[in-house]
Amino acid sequence: xxxxxxxxxxxxxxxxxxxxxxxxxxxxxxxxxxxxxxxxxxxxxxxxxxxxxxxxxxxxxxxxxxxxxxxxxxxxxxxxxxxxxxxxxxxxxxxxxxxxxxxxxxxxxxxxxxxxxxxxxxxxxxxxxxxxxxxxxxxxxxxxxxxxxxxxxxxxxxxxxxxxxxxxxxxxxxxxxxxxxxxxxxxxxxxxxxxxxxxxxxxxxxxxxxxxxxxxxxxxxxxxxxxxxxxxxxxxxxxxxxxxxxxxxxxxxxxxxxxxxxxxxxxxxxxxxxxxxxxxxxxxxxxxxxxxxxxxxxxxxxxxxxxxxxxxxxxxxxxxxxxxxxxxxxxxxxxxxxxxxxxxxxxxxxxxxxxxxxxxxxxxxxxxxxxxxxxxxxxxxxxxxxxxxxxxxxxxxxxxxxxxxxxxxxxxxxxxxxxxxxxxxxxxxxxxxxxxxxxxxxxxxxxxxxxxxxxxxxxxxxxxxxxxxxxxxxxxxxxxxxxxxxxxxxxxxxxxxxxxxxxxxxxxxxxxxxxx
Amino acid sequence: xxxxxxxxxxxxxxxxxxxxxxxxxxxxxxxxxxxxxxxxxxxxxxxxxxxxxxxxxxxxxxxxxxxxxxxxxxxxxxxxxxxxxxxxxxxxxxxxxxxxxxxxxxxxxxxxxxxxxxxxxxxxxxxxxxxxxxxxxxxxxxxxxxxxxxxxxxxxxxxxxxxxxxxxxxxxxxxxxxxxxxxxxxxxxxxxxxxxxxxxxxxxxxxxxxxxxxxxxxxxxxxxxxxxxxxxxxxxxxxxxxxxxxxxxxxxxxxxxxxxxxxxxxxxxxxxxxxxxxx
Numbered sequence: 001x002x003x004x005x006x007x008x009x010x011x012x013x014x015x016x017x018x019x020x021x022x023x024x025x026x027x028x029x030x031x032x033x034x035x036x037x038x039x040x041x042x043x044x045x046x047x048x049x050x051x052x053x054x055x056x057x058x059x060x061x062x063x064x065x066x067x068x069x070x071x072x073x074x075x076x077x078x079x080x081x082x083x084x085x086x087x088x089x090x091x092x093x094x095x096x097x098x099x100x101x102x103x104x105x106x107x108x109x110x111x112x113x114x115x116x117x118x119x120x121x122x123x124x125x126x127x128x129x130x131x132x133x134x135x136x137x138x139x140x141x142x143x144x145x146x147x148x149x150x151x152x153x154x155x156x157x158x159x160x161x162x163x164x165x166x167x168x169x170x171x172x173x174x175x176x177x178x179x180x181x182x183x184x185x186x187x188x189x190x191x192x193x194x195x196x197x198x199x200x201x202x203x204x205x206x207x208x209x210x211x212x213x214x215x216x217x218x219x220x221x222x223x224x225x226x227x228x229x230x231x232x233x234x235x236x237x238x239x240x241x242x243x244x245x246x247x248x249x250x251x252x253x254x255x256x257x258x259x260x261x262x263x264x265x266x267x268x269x270x271x272x273x274x275x276x277x278x279x280x281x282x283x284x285x286x287x288x289x290x291x292x293x294x295x296x297x298x299x300x301x302x303x304x305x306x307x308x309x310x311x312x313x314x315x316x317x318x319x320x321x322x323x324x325x326x327x328x329x330x331x332x333x334x335x336x337x338x339x340x341x342x343x344x345x346x347x348x349x350x351x352x353x354x355x356x357x358x359x360x361x362x363x364x365x366x367x368x369x370x371x372x373x374x375x376x377x378x379x380x381x382x383x384x385x386x387x388x389x390x391x392x393x394x395x396x397x398x399x400x401x402x403x404x405x406x407x408x409x410x411x412x413x414x415x416x417x418x419x420x421x422x423x424x425x426x427x428x429x430x431x432x433x434x435x436x437x438x439x440x441x442x443x444x445x446x447x448x449x450x451x452x453x454x455x456x457x458x459x460x461x462x463x464x465x466x467x468x469x470x471x472x473x474x475x476x477x478x479x480x481x482x483x484x485x486x487x488x489x490x491x492x493x494x495x496x497x498x499x500x501x502x503x504x505x506x507x508x509x510x511x512x513x514x515x516x
Numbered sequence: 517x518x519x520x521x522x523x524x525x526x527x528x529x530x531x532x533x534x535x536x537x538x539x540x541x542x543x544x545x546x547x548x549x550x551x552x553x554x555x556x557x558x559x560x561x562x563x564x565x566x567x568x569x570x571x572x573x574x575x576x577x578x579x580x581x582x583x584x585x586x587x588x589x590x591x592x593x594x595x596x597x598x599x600x601x602x603x604x605x606x607x608x609x610x611x612x613x614x615x616x617x618x619x620x621x622x623x624x625x626x627x628x629x630x631x632x633x634x635x636x637x638x639x640x641x642x643x644x645x646x647x648x649x650x651x652x653x654x655x656x657x658x659x660x661x662x663x664x665x666x667x668x669x670x671x672x673x674x675x676x677x678x679x680x681x682x683x684x685x686x687x688x689x690x691x692x693x694x695x696x697x698x699x700x701x702x703x704x705x706x707x708x709x710x711x712x713x714x715x716x717x718x719x720x721x722x723x724x725x726x727x728x729x730x731x732x733x734x735x736x737x738x739x740x741x742x743x744x745x746x747x748x749x750x751x752x753x754x755x756x757x758x759x760x761x762x763x764x765x766x767x768x769x770x771x772x773x774x775x776x777x778x779x780x781x782x783x784x785x786x787x788x789x790x791x792x793x794x795x
Contacts, residue, residue, distance in 0.1 A: 227752065228752060250752070250753055250756065254756065303558070307558075307562050307578075308579070359738075364749075364752055367734075367749075368578060368579055370738075371556060372558065372579055375554070375556045375558060385739060386738035388737075388738045389651070
């Protein structure tokens with residue numbers, strides 16, 4: 001569907017098709033929306049979505065990822081893997097400088113890794129298999145792993161492992177370092193000013209190592225708190241780029257029809273957001289597998305896709321999004337089948353016990369989705385009570401396991417070992433946290449499969465393990481998978497080449513240019 | 517009593533108001549029987565304009581739910597919240613006002629300072645805070661609306677009681693040794709009630725508006741459909757689908773108008789001086 005939208009719009013735009021062959025033009029200012037206003041811009045300390053979107057153009061990682069999630073050179077020019085898959089050698093690009101003019105070297109890489117281990121929970125987790133990191137010379141970094149770790153090349157994306165300037169951070173208190181407010185990176189754009197509540201301004205890095213890039217002179221990230229006002233800002237020409245999720249879904253078709261407007265669902269492949277319902281496996285009727293299966297059969301997920309998400313996205317088949325590695329759809333299928341759901345509930349002996357449903361307080365779309373799911377579940381005889389709550393209250397309830405069904409969506413980071421296992425293995429059951437195994441699913445076989453899968457070689461063996469894990473999970477329904485979300489990015493067609501990588505707008509302005 | 521109905525039905529506003537209220541009550545009572553389907557059920561394609569299909573006369577909303585069914589079920593919630601919260605406010609406000617007016621002195625001071633404490637806080641802001649703290653549900657909404665609307669009742673009753681207390685028949689009752697509660701309940705309150713009844717009819721209207729405003733802001737009971745919720749949920753799509761907001765909006769307008777007209781009619785009927793001057 002998104003591809004068809006894209007294609008249709010490319011054709012509608014007319015200009016776009018020949019544009020692929022066009023020479024990039026230099027110069028120009030792009031206005032983009034950033035929603036919500038980020039809490040900070042220091043990527044090593046803050047990892048919120050909006051922070052990444054702005055700072056991904058200021059900072060860089062060692063690698064970049066194509067839409068197919070193949071690693072591409074960024075600060076690392078090339079890399080090699082040893083025979084035993086335990087030693088990774090990265091050759092760094094020469095002649096790279098920080099925005100303040102100091103050269104970027106292997107010492108910065110070593111420092112960044114040490115700093116991230118303290119400040120970046122996911123990086124710490126990703127680096128758990130690393131035994132030691134060394135720099136034999138200024139432009140070489142060698143990672144030695146404790147054991148082979150299949151997804152290792154997937155952890156160097158700018159948001160997962162941003163490079164931090166050692167000369168500005170070494171020996172300081174990271175949290176109070178003055179450069180947190182005016183970040184210095186190696187990226188194509190430099191931070192210039194931030195008018196709180198109004199805009200963030202980035203300017204071209206004139207000394208960028210890729211000659212000719214970036215093409216744009218300036219980026220203004222406009223901060224507009226109201227969704228309707230963001231749509232209007234695009235219509236009136238105040239902004240040229242609406243990143244995914246910054247306008248309500250029902251506005252997307254209307255905006256898409258505007259003149260000179262291009263829409264794409266691409267640019268989220270690395271994150272692959274997957275929406276599901278947490279089902280509290282610990283207590284009440286949901287402790288019974290048959291009730292959980294009944295929930296899968298009871299929910300009309302195609303309706304959710306077509307009506308609530310305006311046809312964007314894809315119905316999920318299981319714990320992995322179809323865009324990430326080792327995905328298989330060779331699993332038990334759960335089509336919309338209320339009769340089957342009713343039969344399963346009867347078999348499980350469900351007697352109308354009350355079940356609490358927590359919607360996600362992220363705006364209209366999610367609220368409507370909560371109402372539709374509630375209706376679906378009531379139709380098969382489940383006694384559902386919606387609990388109204390805000391984001392913080394919902395997080396607290398989920399973290400305290402004080403819920404029966406709750407909406408959520410999580411990023412998957414390209415590999416089941418990085419983004420999937422954390423929600424199903426029993427070692428990830430920890431009260432008080434929101435993004436781990438909060439459903440309380442515990443299955444020693446699954447634990448073993450994910451433990452083996454992370455370190456197995458070669459790829460074919462990993463695939464076999466993850467195929468098995470997916471099959472087993474889909475049979476057990478520890479959570480009810482809903483949709484692979486797709487957040488359409490809406491741009492003025494004159495903004496070219498914005499989305500070229502698996503993280504889209506998050507590092508896309510490096511290649512973007514403006515056709516005037 | 518005869519006199520009351522005569523003058524109530526004699527004023528056009530009273531009649532119109534009564535008709536509207538009776539209609540609304542009838543819809544609230546019997547409507548759901550005619551529409552056994554839940555108003556949350558998705559029955560047709562989304563954003564179906566009104567007057568295109570007989571089964572969904574007022575069109576469908578963003579999820580394909582019947583706007584007409586929503587309005588009928590919404591009447592129940594709106595009227596229920598309006599009536600119950602007014603009743604609760606009266607139950608709280610009348611005794612406080614009566615005691616303050618009757619006993620005077622320190623009791624009066626204490627009760628009135630307490631009342632002013634509630635009056636100084638903007639009522640809608642207080643209602644939002646209360647509902648947010650208590651978690652939105654029909655009970656918390658009724659409670660918070662009642663809590664912000666009883667102070668005017670207390671003030672009004674106090675004023676009435678203050679003036680009635682000095683009348684000779686009350687003095688006589690005190691002299692003959694009647695108990696305080698007897699005097700308040702049997703001698704004073706019945707004579708103080710007419711302005712309270714007028715106020716109460718207006719309070720029901722205000723309560724309906726308050727409930728709608730709360731639901732509009734997303735603080736309604738998530739398990740019950742109400743007019744305010746429909747307006748709030750339809751607000752963001754008003755450019756694509758005006759009917760989702762307009763019809764429930766009209767329902768709120770008419771029912772509040774009806775209650776205000778009744779209040780006016782009651783005022784005419786219950787205030788003999790006014791009505792005699794009037795005609």
